[in-house]
Amino acid sequence: MDRKPEPTLSLFLKRLLRRSDLNAQEQRAILSLTGVTHRHRPNEDIVSPGERVDSACLVAKGLVARYDQRLDGRRQITSFYIAGDMCDLHSLVAPKASWSITSVIEATVIRVPHTQLGRLCVEYPALALAFWRDCTVDASIFTTWEGNLGRKSAKERLTHLFCEMGLRMEAAGLGTRQAYEFRATQERLSEATGLTAVHVNRTLQHIRAEGLVKFDRGFVEIPDWNALAAIAEFDPGFLMLDGPQKRIIS
Amino acid sequence: MDRKPEPTLSLFLKRLLRRSDLNAQEQRAILSLTGVTHRHRPNEDIVSPGERVDSACLVAKGLVARYDQRLDGRRQITSFYIAGDMCDLHSLVAPKASWSITSVIEATVIRVPHTQLGRLCVEYPALALAFWRDCTVDASIFTTWEGNLGRKSAKERLTHLFCEMGLRMEAAGLGTRQAYEFRATQERLSEATGLTAVHVNRTLQHIRAEGLVKFDRGFVEIPDWNALAAIAEFDPGFLMLDGPQKRIIS
DNA sequence: CGAGGGGTTGATCTCCTTCAACGGAGGTGG
DNA sequence: CCACCTCCGTTGAAGGAGATCAACCCCTCG
Numbered sequence: 001m002d003r004k005p006e007p008t009l010s011l012f013l014k015r016l017l018r019r020s021d022l023n024a025q026e027q028r029a030i031l032s033l034t035g036v037t038h039r040h041r042p043n044e045d046i047v048s049p050g051e052r053v054d055s056a057c058l059v060a061k062g063l064v065a066r067y068d069q070r071l072d073g074r075r076q077i078t079s080f081y082i083a084g085d086m087c088d089l090h091s092l093v094a095p096k097a098s099w100s101i102t103s104v105i106e107a108t109v110i111r112v113p114h115t116q117l118g119r120l121c122v123e124y125p126a127l128a129l130a131f132w133r134d135c136t137v138d139a140s141i142f143t144t145w146e147g148n149l150g151r152k153s154a155k156e157r158l159t160h161l162f163c164e165m166g167l168r169m170e171a172a173g174l175g176t177r178q179a180y181e182f183r184a185t186q187e188r189l190s191e192a193t194g195l196t197a198v199h200v201n202r203t204l205q206h207i208r209a210e211g212l213v214k215f216d217r218g219f220v221e222i223p224d225w226n227a228l229a230a231i232a233e234f235d236p237g238f239l240m241l242d243g244p245q246k247r248i249i250s
Numbered sequence: 251m252d253r254k255p256e257p258t259l260s261l262f263l264k265r266l267l268r269r270s271d272l273n274a275q276e277q278r279a280i281l282s283l284t285g286v287t288h289r290h291r292p293n294e295d296i297v298s299p300g301e302r303v304d305s306a307c308l309v310a311k312g313l314v315a316r317y318d319q320r321l322d323g324r325r326q327i328t329s330f331y332i333a334g335d336m337c338d339l340h341s342l343v344a345p346k347a348s349w350s351i352t353s354v355i356e357a358t359v360i361r362v363p364h365t366q367l368g369r370l371c372v373e374y375p376a377l378a379l380a381f382w383r384d385c386t387v388d389a390s391i392f393t394t395w396e397g398n399l400g401r402k403s404a405k406e407r408l409t410h411l412f413c414e415m416g417l418r419m420e421a422a423g424l425g426t427r428q429a430y431e432f433r434a435t436q437e438r439l440s441e442a443t444g445l446t447a448v449h450v451n452r453t454l455q456h457i458r459a460e461g462l463v464k465f466d467r468g469f470v471e472i473p474d475w476n477a478l479a480a481i482a483e484f485d486p487g488f489l490m491l492d493g494p495q496k497r498i499i500s
Numbered sequence: 501c502g503a504g505g506g507g508t509t510g511a512t513c514t515c516c517t518t519c520a521a522c523g524g525a526g527g528t529g530g
Numbered sequence: 531c532c533a534c535c536t537c538c539g540t541t542g543a544a545g546g547a548g549a550t551c552a553a554c555c556c557c558t559c560g
Contacts, residue, residue: 049487066393068393068394068397070401070483076396076397078392078397079393093379093383094383094386094387094390094490098487099393114498118499121498122499125372125375128371128378129378131382132343132382132385135382136340136343136385139388140344140349143329145396146318146326146328146392147318149396149400150444151324151325151444185506186506186507187505195549196549196550198509198549198550198551199548199549201507202509204507233321235348238348240344240346245345249371249372403515403516404515435537435538436538448516448517448541449516449517451541454539455540
């Protein structure tokens, strides 16, 4: 239990400020949020389909994923979430889960009550818009992944993922685009890219052999990021990282 | 130019009311929206990446798609939109497009200015939440498609699409789940399912031969919808069609 | 020291792609 | 009213990216 999880809220606020212009009062409101802190071992389900949730999951530490599962157990990870990400902020407006949230590695998650988030939306319309905008970034990642899954090769999908996570880690202050921690197993990578673990393994070897990406023990190194982005056909626009939008409202 | 596009706004309102509880005043506010009406031939780009839009596209008639395109021209349709759908409502909070919107067949689109939508969000916080919730439904469709693209066979992807469009048509009052108009070419179907047009053709023949779906001249008929849903592993939860959520706010 | 999880490898299979051609329906113009 | 064109659906043959199945290795941890 952590009543004032300041450092993580700062990360979350930083994430919001990257896309939304918030005044001092609104920023204080974000920092005043509270929630219950939970620690999770790797591969623990945090939210499951059918569940009706009354709080949103703010990632404080570790790596978290949203996924869909088939009846035979095969999974599709639909997005990864890192520290400072509110991985199911959308549950505020859609509390009945049709998705799953899981810890990829040991993770600390702060459950922020919907009541608090809802109150902020009413009191500060700019925050409602900021939250909505944050969810729009997620949606943008989803459509980009649709493109990857539907129209790209194994090599392109993996390199695209390494580019995306690099930029997001850098934006969150958790590394640089060319060197960051990403402790996903090849199994998880396969679930994110729609491949099998075996084929991820072979493709990673291929990518490594070309010197494009070092991926070892959960650390990613990218000697030439721009070259990798070219191979992945990576266009960073979908991450909406180029500064906050002007305020729609007074 | 159509200053009071009533019938389409009613459809849009109906769509919102299916997920959000809105009072009389809020409903009137929606119906009072105005916009410029545009007619599009098939396969016309309505919004292109890089563009900064200042209005959202409300589909009045026809079939519209959002898609991403690779450098070589290959496309991935990320979602379809039918009459009553505001296909880029999210552009209100993210006006710089990283996506494309195109007409699949002849389509009529009403461009509703962001200024009007933004004003409604501030004046009626419940509408801001309703808009956000509407976008969340879209996002939910995106993640479901990620699952389809990453983990399902050609047959499953196509049958899933027919199930989804059936339910959406029915919800919009544009047909029934087992008989509706869907004038997409096999080429468009292939762009939506991440396949080639040739393989869509063969798979459709297979599905037709089994009597699962009749798809001819843009009309879909599904003799046994539940059987089809079982094959597609279709779970309707992601469409959030089971009634409006309780008001978060007064 | 044994168990288990994750990474690696090889052989084989198959679903889907690719390329190329043809047919039919509808629209248009001479 | 027919000739032509174009778009869309269809078919065949061949090839390839990735799946599948089954080992085996290594490291970590209890």
